[in-house]
Amino acid sequence: MLGQPQSMNKIERQRLLDWWNTMEAARPMVRKLMSLTTELRLHPNSSHADGMILFYRAASEVSYGYAGVRGCIRRAFTNEYAEPLRLNMVKCHSFAERFSVDMKVLLERVSQQISDPEALNIVQRLREILAENDEWLKEIKQRADAFFGKETFHTLQQKVQEAVTLPNNRKRTDA
Amino acid sequence: MEMSAFFGEHFFYFNCFHFVQNINFALKKYNGYGYDFVFINERECKENKRMTYSFRNQTDYHWNAYLDAIDAVLERGMAAKEVVCSITTGFRSTPSLRTKPGLNPYHASVADVGYGFDAVQGTIKRMREGENFSLALEMLVFDLDTLTISEQQLSPNFELAVREAPLDMSYLVNLSRQLNRQIGQMIREANRLGQELLSDQWDEIHARIENVQAIPRL
Numbered sequence: 020m021l022g023q024p025q026s027m028n029k030i031e032r033q034r035l036l037d038w039w040n041t042m043e044a045a046r047p048m049v050r051k052l053m054s055l056t057t058e059l060r061l062h063p064n065s066s067h068a069d070g071m072i073l074f075y076r077a078a079s080e081v082s083y084g085y086a087g088v089r090g091c092i093r094r095a096f097t098n099e100y101a102e103p104l105r106l107n108m109v110k111c112h113s114f115a116e117r118f119s120v121d122m123k124v125l126l127e128r129v130s131q132q133i134s135d136p137e138a139l140n141i142v143q144r145l146r147e148i149l150a151e152n153d154e155w156l157k158e159i160k161q162r163a164d165a166f167f168g169k170e171t172f173h174t175l176q177q178k179v180q181e182a183v184t185l186p187n188n189r190k191r192t193d194a
Numbered sequence: 195m196e197m198s199a200f201f202g203e204h205f206f207y208f209n210c211f212h213f214v215q216n217i218n219f220a221l222k223k224y225n226g227y228g229y230d231f232v233f234i235n236e237r238e239c240k241e242n243k244r245m246t247y248s249f250r251n252q253t254d255y256h257w258n259a260y261l262d263a264i265d266a267v268l269e270r271g272m273a274a275k276e277v278v279c280s281i282t283t284g285f286r287s288t289p290s291l292r293t294k295p296g297l298n299p300y301h302a303s304v305a306d307v308g309y310g311f312d313a314v315q316g317t318i319k320r321m322r323e324g325e326n327f328s329l330a331l332e333m334l335v336f337d338l339d340t341l342t343i344s345e346q347q348l349s350p351n352f353e354l355a356v357r358e359a360p361l362d363m364s365y366l367v368n369l370s371r372q373l374n375r376q377i378g379q380m381i382r383e384a385n386r387l388g389q390e391l392l393s394d395q396w397d398e399i400h401a402r403i404e405n406v407q408a409i410p411r412l
Contacts, residue, residue, distance in 0.1 A: 047316075047319065049312055049316075050312045050313070050315045050316030050319060051316045051319070051320065052312075052316070053309055053312035053313035053316050054312075054313050054314075054315075054316030054317040054319075054320055054333065055316075056309075056313065057313045057317065057333045057336060057337055058327065058329055058333055060336075060406060060409075061329050061332050061333060061336060061403065061406055062329065066406055066409065067409075071409075072409065072410055072411070072412060073412075075309075075411065076302075076411070076412050078309060079302075079305040079306055079308065079309035079411075080305050082305065082308040082309040082311075082312045083279050083301075083304065083305035083308045083309070086275055086276045086279040086280075086308045086312075087276070087279035087280045087282075087283050088280075089276040089280075090273075090275075090276035090277040090278065090279050090280025090281070091280045091283075093273065093276060093277055093280075094277060094280060103284060103287065104284075106287060107280060107283050107284050107287070110283050110286070110287070111279070111280060111283050114283070137328075182287060
């Protein structure tokens with residue numbers, strides 16, 4: 020399942036390292052985002068707000084996505100680097116992107132039921148850090164683009180998408 | 195200090211016996227734990243150096259030293275956690291595994307663990323920066339203790355998911371198993387430190403956060 024090992028040239032390695040360094044730089048933001056999420060989950064005024072359970076699920080998947088990309092990069096520097104791992108890298112990044120959207124949507128739903136100033140302050144900080152997260156995701160995507168080559172990244176993303184979409188080839192049985 | 199020279203001196207490397215034959219880098223062993231893998235960069239080296247595992251005598255540095263230690267323990271488990279996340283995503287693309295019973299709850303627990311590591315480290319950083327937030331201790335106990343719950347859910351669901359894994363997956367299956375064990379060690383150690391730091395307060399805070407812990411995590 021590891022696929023045919025691919026070797027990276029010097030430029031590719033440098034680009035992968037650039038990608039990694041951007042992930043490193045984003046890490047304090049990710050940790051703070053999760054810490055603030057815990058604070059909102061625990062706060063008596065927000066812990067039972069509609070959307071909180073799903074907000075947490077989305078947060079944990081964002082954390083998972085970031086960690087997955089990092090794990091993929093670590094593995095890419097070994098003999099594991101091959102087509103399946105490239106798809107994996109794209110998939111993990113997409114996870115972080117998609118669930119960041121969920122977090123933003125759900126946070127606004129959660130905030131509707133909050134009245135306590137302290138809890139509202141946590142919500143506001145989460146809004147700000149989610150905006151920061153969007154910026155990081157954009158920058159990380161650029162690093163990924165540079166590593167794969169833009170066309171390839173797009174192709175990989177389509178493959179990932181197709182693998183989790185109902186295929187459009189249903190046969191007519193009523194004829 | 196042993197450093198990987200694999201890819202520039204500022205880079206670190208994930209060192210696992212499976213890879214040793216292919217890569218030329220230093221293997222670092224922690225005797226107390228017997229790891230066969232660790233990720234090293236300069237920052238991690240510094241943290242490992244200043245880290246002490248047990249603080250029998252309370253000193254002025256008591257509090258910060260414990261927070262440092264908890265942070266460093268989680269830092270050591272971080273590479274394992276990241277590789278496990280990456281492999282789990284791969285299972286989702288493996289035809290023979292991607293719809294197996296157990297995979298979904300396994301993925302969820304892996305994500306819970308990932309979240310817990312990030313949240314605890316984020317909370318410790320906020321405390322160190324002097325941020326004044328009233329729930330800090332509750333947050334620490336809540337996330338540390340929830341990590342132990344998630345960790346215990348990893349293995350049963352994982353074994354269910356990979357029960358019929360084909361032979362060509364055995365490398366990644368074994369690696370996941372091994373990394374999950376290491377993640378468990380780190381989580382237990384971080385909890386031990388947290389309990390030592392808070393002593394009687396731990397139980398009192400724990401009893402209160404259980405109300406939130408009882409909320410479904412899906």
